[in-house]
Amino acid sequence: MDRPAEKDKRIKIIKAAVKVFSRKGFHQARVEEIAQLADVGKGTVYEYFSSKTELFQEMFKAGIRFYLDSLINDLSPDLSCKEKLSRIARLHLRFVSNYKDLAKITMTEHTYFNEDFRKWVWDYRAKKLEMLKQIIDEGIARGEFRNIDSQAVALVFMGSLGALFSPLIFSDDNINAKDLVEPALDVIMEGILAVKEQ
Amino acid sequence: MDRPAEKDKRIKIIKAAVKVFSRKGFHQARVEEIAQLADVGKGTVYEYFSSKTELFQEMFKAGIRFYLDSLINDLSPDLSCKEKLSRIARLHLRFVSNYKDLAKITMTEHTYFNEDFRKWVWDYRAKKLEMLKQIIDEGIARGEFRNIDSQAVALVFMGSLGALFSPLIFSDDNINAKDLVEPALDVIMEGILAVKEQ
Amino acid sequence: MDRPAEKDKRIKIIKAAVKVFSRKGFHQARVEEIAQLADVGKGTVYEYFSSKTELFQEMFKAGIRFYLDSLINDLSPDLSCKEKLSRIARLHLRFVSNYKDLAKITMTEHTYFNEDFRKWVWDYRAKKLEMLKQIIDEGIARGEFRNIDSQAVALVFMGSLGALFSPLIFSDDNINAKDLVEPALDVIMEGILAVKEQ
Amino acid sequence: MDRPAEKDKRIKIIKAAVKVFSRKGFHQARVEEIAQLADVGKGTVYEYFSSKTELFQEMFKAGIRFYLDSLINDLSPDLSCKEKLSRIARLHLRFVSNYKDLAKITMTEHTYFNEDFRKWVWDYRAKKLEMLKQIIDEGIARGEFRNIDSQAVALVFMGSLGALFSPLIFSDDNINAKDLVEPALDVIMEGILAVKEQ
DNA sequence: TATGAATGAGCATTCATTCAT
DNA sequence: AATGAATGAATGCTCATTCAT
Numbered sequence: 001m002d003r004p005a006e007k008d009k010r011i012k013i014i015k016a017a018v019k020v021f022s023r024k025g026f027h028q029a030r031v032e033e034i035a036q037l038a039d040v041g042k043g044t045v046y047e048y049f050s051s052k053t054e055l056f057q058e059m060f061k062a063g064i065r066f067y068l069d070s071l072i073n074d075l076s077p078d079l080s081c082k083e084k085l086s087r088i089a090r091l092h093l094r095f096v097s098n099y100k101d102l103a104k105i106t107m108t109e110h111t112y113f114n115e116d117f118r119k120w121v122w123d124y125r126a127k128k129l130e131m132l133k134q135i136i137d138e139g140i141a142r143g144e145f146r147n148i149d150s151q152a153v154a155l156v157f158m159g160s161l162g163a164l165f166s167p168l169i170f171s172d173d174n175i176n177a178k179d180l181v182e183p184a185l186d187v188i189m190e191g192i193l194a195v196k197e198q
Numbered sequence: 199m200d201r202p203a204e205k206d207k208r209i210k211i212i213k214a215a216v217k218v219f220s221r222k223g224f225h226q227a228r229v230e231e232i233a234q235l236a237d238v239g240k241g242t243v244y245e246y247f248s249s250k251t252e253l254f255q256e257m258f259k260a261g262i263r264f265y266l267d268s269l270i271n272d273l274s275p276d277l278s279c280k281e282k283l284s285r286i287a288r289l290h291l292r293f294v295s296n297y298k299d300l301a302k303i304t305m306t307e308h309t310y311f312n313e314d315f316r317k318w319v320w321d322y323r324a325k326k327l328e329m330l331k332q333i334i335d336e337g338i339a340r341g342e343f344r345n346i347d348s349q350a351v352a353l354v355f356m357g358s359l360g361a362l363f364s365p366l367i368f369s370d371d372n373i374n375a376k377d378l379v380e381p382a383l384d385v386i387m388e389g390i391l392a393v394k395e396q
Numbered sequence: 397m398d399r400p401a402e403k404d405k406r407i408k409i410i411k412a413a414v415k416v417f418s419r420k421g422f423h424q425a426r427v428e429e430i431a432q433l434a435d436v437g438k439g440t441v442y443e444y445f446s447s448k449t450e451l452f453q454e455m456f457k458a459g460i461r462f463y464l465d466s467l468i469n470d471l472s473p474d475l476s477c478k479e480k481l482s483r484i485a486r487l488h489l490r491f492v493s494n495y496k497d498l499a500k501i502t503m504t505e506h507t508y509f510n511e512d513f514r515k516w517v518w519d520y521r522a523k524k525l526e527m528l529k530q531i532i533d534e535g536i537a538r539g540e541f542r543n544i545d546s547q548a549v550a551l552v553f554m555g556s557l558g559a560l561f562s563p564l565i566f567s568d569d570n571i572n573a574k575d576l577v578e579p580a581l582d583v584i585m586e587g588i589l590a591v592k593e594q
Numbered sequence: 595m596d597r598p599a600e601k602d603k604r605i606k607i608i609k610a611a612v613k614v615f616s617r618k619g620f621h622q623a624r625v626e627e628i629a630q631l632a633d634v635g636k637g638t639v640y641e642y643f644s645s646k647t648e649l650f651q652e653m654f655k656a657g658i659r660f661y662l663d664s665l666i667n668d669l670s671p672d673l674s675c676k677e678k679l680s681r682i683a684r685l686h687l688r689f690v691s692n693y694k695d696l697a698k699i700t701m702t703e704h705t706y707f708n709e710d711f712r713k714w715v716w717d718y719r720a721k722k723l724e725m726l727k728q729i730i731d732e733g734i735a736r737g738e739f740r741n742i743d744s745q746a747v748a749l750v751f752m753g754s755l756g757a758l759f760s761p762l763i764f765s766d767d768n769i770n771a772k773d774l775v776e777p778a779l780d781v782i783m784e785g786i787l788a789v790k791e792q
Numbered sequence: 793t794a795t796g797a798a799t800g801a802g803c804a805t806t807c808a809t810t811c812a813t
Numbered sequence: 814a815a816t817g818a819a820t821g822a823a824t825g826c827t828c829a830t831t832c833a834t
Binding site (some may be wrong): 603626629634635636637640641 | 819820821822824
Binding site for chain 6 (some may be wrong): 228229230240241244249250
């Protein structure tokens with residue numbers, strides 16, 4: 001295991017990177033500014049990361065893992081599937097509120113970088129969708145949900161979370177988002193049509 | 199009225215800009231490459247746009263206007279609200295399929311640039327949401343839809359479109375998306391719960 | 397002889413060039429600005445002058461010739477040599493006051509340009525010195541002046557004019573210069589020592 | 595105290611700047627050429643100076659200070675005023691001979707640059723004139739000089755030095771100048787008139 | 793003759809990365 | 814291990830000049 005000092009410095013740099021990358025975007029961010037914020041020398045950044053790009057990607061991946069861990073840890077398996085989805089929405093809201101910077105990065109700077117990294121990001125997206133899909137499938141199996149296309153539901157659910165919380169990340173309009181979580185969940189659960197053709 | 203030649207060159211540059219910006223992103227894109235692709239001299243770009251940034255923003259706005267026009271023109275007012283939403287989803291699919299490059303840009307490069315431009319992008323988002331909200335409200339008034347929070351529905355709908363079509367834009371997985379449109383619409387219309395607690 | 401219209405346009409361009417070059421210096425001056433000020437198209441400048449450099453040099457030479465002509469025309473040969481020098485000083489003052497822009501250019505932008513042009517400027521300087529030297533020599537011959545080195549006097553005289561009038565050109569301190577003409581002439585005529593060792 | 599290495603590099607760059615700016619003028623001079631001549635990387639120039647303009651101005655000011663220091667250090671206060679002026683002329687000659695490049699710059703490139711810098715240059719001129727004026731006033735008080743306008747004498751003296759030594763700087767005619775120093779001083783001291791009207 | 797749209801050579805400056813200490 | 818001085822590749826933009834009209 002790495003010595004604590006080493007870990008510390010690496011983490012300090014990543015935390016600084018989150019702040020700077022989220023404010024400036026990848027290309028506008030300056031390695032020197034990250035180093036200053038992390039209170040280390042510019043050369044030290046290169047002791048821990050081989051390049052600015054690697055630093056970005058490591059930071060990105062760490063952020064994503066942190067998000068997924070937060071989600072999984074807070075989700076007990078004995079909840080109803082409806083409740084699980086509701087929990088995920090609220091956990092997502094909490095995460096986005098607490099880690100705006102991190103959330104912003106994961107929503108904007110996917111596109112650059114090499115094929116490997118894009119694949120990683122894409123795989124993560126697939127993994128998250130798969131997790132949602134399993135919950136839906138479980139709900140269908142349990143008879144909680146209609147016999148619907150679970151993939152489609154997963155996409156609608158994930159997209160809805162994105163659309164709900166982007167104002168929270170990009171503007172300062174952070175009251176509205178919270179109040180829309182319940183109505184949005186209601187829409188997904190109940191649909192919008194007035195009369196169900198059962 | 200502008201001479202056709204003038205318009206032509208401006209449009210050629212914008213089309214080239216769409217291609218280059220979408221492939222490389224704003225910062226990696228080179229003005230010279232755009233000029234070459236447009237088959238004009240580098241200086242000519244600056245005859246029509248005062249800077250790389252202005253070129254990007256003009257291109258972005260033109261793209262958005264083109265998208266909204268496509269949407270509005272293809273939407274006749276005497277359709278049912280359910281049908282309208284269905285139409286919008288399919289028009290969106292068609293637009294994204296035809297103008298991948300343009301769609302990619304509108305989904306990635308919001309963040310940079312000055313406050314004015316960010317406001318413009320945000321206002322456009324608000325306008326699109328408002329359009330959707332009006333359709334929902336009309337549907338509620340007509341008794342087509344339940345008495346739901348129309349804002350929430352608009353967000354769910356817009357987010358779902360985004361999530362559905364991002365694979366189409368970012369990966370080559372362009373079959374999957376089309377097949378998920380109908381199921382996703384079904385989810386939004388009917389909800390996912392097996393038994394409605396009426 | 398050129399048609400008046402042609403002459404007119406050439407002169408308009410030169411006059412505009414004087415203004416722009418004097419305000420901005422050679423490198424900062426823009427051909428387009430000169431064209432606009434002359435109220436002609438940018439291409440028209442190139443009908444009359446083969447390049448920006450040629451325009452500058454032609455303008456410069458025309459200014460110098462104008463200066464020398466002013467000097468010579470106003471100098472009647474039957475004046476005493478002392479009076480001639482006094483007249484030159486006052487003519488110089490008048491010229492510099494009236495044509496600040498032109499004067500500024502002749503005092504600043506000697507250095508650039510090709511060998512031929514530098515030689516032309518240097519020859520002009522020599523010509524002006526020679527003119528002064530002849531007046532001094534005539535004064536010595538007439539017994540007006542001591543048997544001094546006429547070359548040295550010419551240099552002292554010319555340098556003094558330059559030093560006297562540069563504030564008039566470069567700052568707005570244009571009162572001072574005029575009042576110093578007579579005292580400066582007195583110094584050159586009488587010297588500064590209290591007791592002459594005759 | 596700065597480390598010698600730091601000072602060294604800064605000085606190397608300034609010395610290279612003197613050479614390149616004097617040969618090419620400000621606008622034609624290339625930062626890269628200065629860097630090459632100073633045997634440092636192009637970026638290093640920007641470690642020591644924030645811009646090409648700042649480099650020019652710092653070099654200019656350093657040159658002027660060097661000139662004034664040379665003058666003041668070599669001037670002992672117990673000399674006669676006549677001797678002081680004579681000394682100044684000869685020191686000026688020596689300076690101009692040794693530092694042609696520096697001298698050339700101070701005589702040509704005043705005009706560009708911001709108001710602050712022009713003021714600095716103008717103030718320096720005023721300071722030099724004031725120094726001369728004090729010597730003249732002292733000479734008048736001591737009875738060495740007539741009761742003349744000391745300001746006018748200062749201008750005549752300074753202008754004469756400029757006119758005497760400009761061939762030395764701008765052409766290769768460096769013999770002539772030296773031989774004219776004594777005759778020119780004689781003119782200023784004794785005047786040119788044959789018979790003094792006392 | 794007169795024009796100005798089009799051009800592209802040319803350069804200051806930035807900043808990721810290196811490496812001697 | 815940690816540093817930051819030094820580096821130079823990389824690029825947006827300007828503007829003198831051309832040439833089709």
